[in-house]
Amino acid sequence: MQSYEDTMTQLSEMESRFQSGFSSSDRSLLEALHRTLFGKGITNTGCSDCYRDAYILIVKQLKTSKKMPDKPNYILKAGALIHPTGTSKFYTNAIPDDVAEEHLSKYPNDIIRFAHYPNDWEERVKAYTLRKNEAVTAPNTSPVNDAHNVADEEKIKELSEALDKARQEAKDATEKRVEAEAQVAQLQADKSSLEAEIEEIRNLANEAQVVNDGEESEEVSQLKIELETAKAELEAAKEEIATLKTDNRALKAANTRLKNNGAKESEPKDAE
Amino acid sequence: MATESCDYRLAADLAANCDVKPVKGIKSHGYIMNYDDIDFGATARSTQNPNIVENLILKTGKKAYRMYVPGKSPYTGTKKSLSAGTYRNRFNKDVSIVILDNGPDVSHNIIDQLANGTFVIVLENKFAGKDGKNTFEIYGLESGLSATALDDDKYSDDTEGGWLATLQEENAPTSGIYLFNESLTGTRAALESLVSGS
Numbered sequence: 211m212q213s214y215e216d217t218m219t220q221l222s223e224m225e226s227r228f229q230s231g232f233s234s235s236d237r238s239l240l241e242a243l244h245r246t247l248f249g250k251g252i253t254n255t256g257c258s259d260c261y262r263d264a265y266i267l268i269v270k271q272l273k274t275s276k277k278m279p280d281k282p283n284y285i286l287k288a289g290a291l292i293h294p295t296g297t298s299k300f301y302t303n304a305i306p307d308d309v310a311e312e313h314l315s316k317y318p319n320d321i322i323r324f325a326h327y328p329n330d331w332e333e334r335v336k337a338y339t340l341r342k343n344e345a346v347t348a349p350n351t352s353p354v355n356d357a358h359n360v361a362d363e364e365k366i367k368e369l370s371e372a373l374d375k376a377r378q379e380a381k382d383a384t385e386k387r388v389e390a391e392a393q394v395a396q397l398q399a400d401k402s403s404l405e406a407e408i409e410e411i412r413n414l415a416n417e418a419q420v421v422n423d424g425e426e427s428e429e430v431s432q433l434k435i436e437l438e439t440a441k442a443e444l445e446a447a448k449e450e451i452a453t454l455k456t457d458n459r460a461l462k463a464a465n466t467r468l469k470n471n472g473a474k475e476s477e478p479k480d481a482e
Numbered sequence: 483m484a485t486e487s488c489d490y491r492l493a494a495d496l497a498a499n500c501d502v503k504p505v506k507g508i509k510s511h512g513y514i515m516n517y518d519d520i521d522f523g524a525t526a527r528s529t530q531n532p533n534i535v536e537n538l539i540l541k542t543g544k545k546a547y548r549m550y551v552p553g554k555s556p557y558t559g560t561k562k563s564l565s566a567g568t569y570r571n572r573f574n575k576d577v578s579i580v581i582l583d584n585g586p587d588v589s590h591n592i593i594d595q596l597a598n599g600t601f602v603i604v605l606e607n608k609f610a611g612k613d614g615k616n617t618f619e620i621y622g623l624e625s626g627l628s629a630t631a632l633d634d635d636k637y638s639d640d641t642e643g644g645w646l647a648t649l650q651e652e653n654a655p656t657s658g659i660y661l662f663n664e665s666l667t668g669t670r671a672a673l674e675s676l677v678s679g680s
Binding site for chain 1: 521537540541546590591673674
């Protein structure tokens with residue numbers, strides 16, 4: 211590959227032929243430079259404008275980069291093709307180092323298909339094979355993998371602790387719910403008992419009223435007072451039951467949430 | 483050295499292809515390269531069928547050139563025919579090319595070279611065959627194509643003031659050589675790299 215200065219000098223000389231038409235050697239140079247700079251030949255070579263366009267593109271690119279592009283390590287001869295097994299890619303001309311070295315590790319005799327390759331290509335292929343084998347046999351021994359493993363272990367520990375905490379909270383909530391349900395049952399029993407007592411008092415009051423023809427005896431008054439007291443107690447019991455029911459529903463909801471959270475947090479740990 | 487005799491025996495039925503019906507003719511685009519630019523050491527034939535070339539490779543720094551002949555029947559006159567020999571028969575392969583252009587560049591860069599050089603041409607058959615292996619056919623790979631006629635008929639309606647070139651590969655031992663590398667896609671990629679050079 212020519213130096214940047216030599217190439218620019220040649221392009222400057224060609225400028226005088228820009229209007230009149232490039233010579234065949236000019237066209238060959240432009241094609242080669244176009245391929246070197248853009249990785250492909252001049253698309254359409256059947257017209258003189260195509261070469262003028264290519265000339266402008268090449269000069270602009272070189273003036274911008276101010277250097278010739280780096281030459282690839284491996285370049286195939288014209289017509290040679292490499293098709294890595296298991297891929298749909300076909301490589302011609304300049305090919306990446308790893309593709310070339312992978313191919314040469316399997317078919318070293320194919321070096322005759324290369325137009326350009328490093329002098330130490332055999333050492334490079336051996337090194338590539340060694341790297342590949344190491345990657346296959348010990349995929350987790352690289353520093354990157356070690357760092358990943360440490361991070362994963364810390365995360366697993368954190369998740370495990372969070373899961374234990376959530377399980378304990380769920381257990382406490384369950385115990386509270388059972389206790390609240392027992393209290394509700396007790397209050398309902400008290401309510402039934404009070405209702406029965408009130409009914410009995412009412413019956414006694416009615417009987418007393420029938421006996422005294424509408425006059426309220428002292429005993430009836432006493433019973434009415436007791437009745438009112440019992441009613442007040444009943445209302446208080448009802449309110450307390452309602453409050454306990456509300457608390458119970460809240461505890462049930464909290465328990466469900468905690469169970470769900472515990473299940474979600476346990477998933478990553480199981481997957482690990 | 484032990485005496486060896488060649489064994490010429492048929493190996494398949496002489497049958498028509500009923501699955502893919504053949505189509506006569508050649509497509510408009512082709513490739514031409516100098517015979518001496520071919521890297522015969524790297525060029526490989528198929529081990530299954532030696533009439534298939536899997537890699538047609540040029541020497542470092544060399545490149546092929548595109549050909550384009552428009553029309554419904556480009557490269558008219560292209561044919562292969564038996565050439566009877568005293569002891570063994572061979573094949574003559576003719577390729578006709580029309581160059582619809584003229585002038586000093588055409589004369590210098592193409593005609594003068596065609597007149598005295600030896601070449602290899604790849605043409606694309608319209609009939610690709612059942613497996614696509616009939617698509618690209620190589621002419622001149624064994625003996626090389628050389629010019630037998632170069633005509634610039636100024637009043638020709640066919641060439642429109644351009645050139646008609648006829649190249650022939652004489653006494654080629656193989657009736658047909660085909661270019662096929664794994665798939666048509668791979669073969670086309672390889673052909674494009676012939677034009678781009680190395």
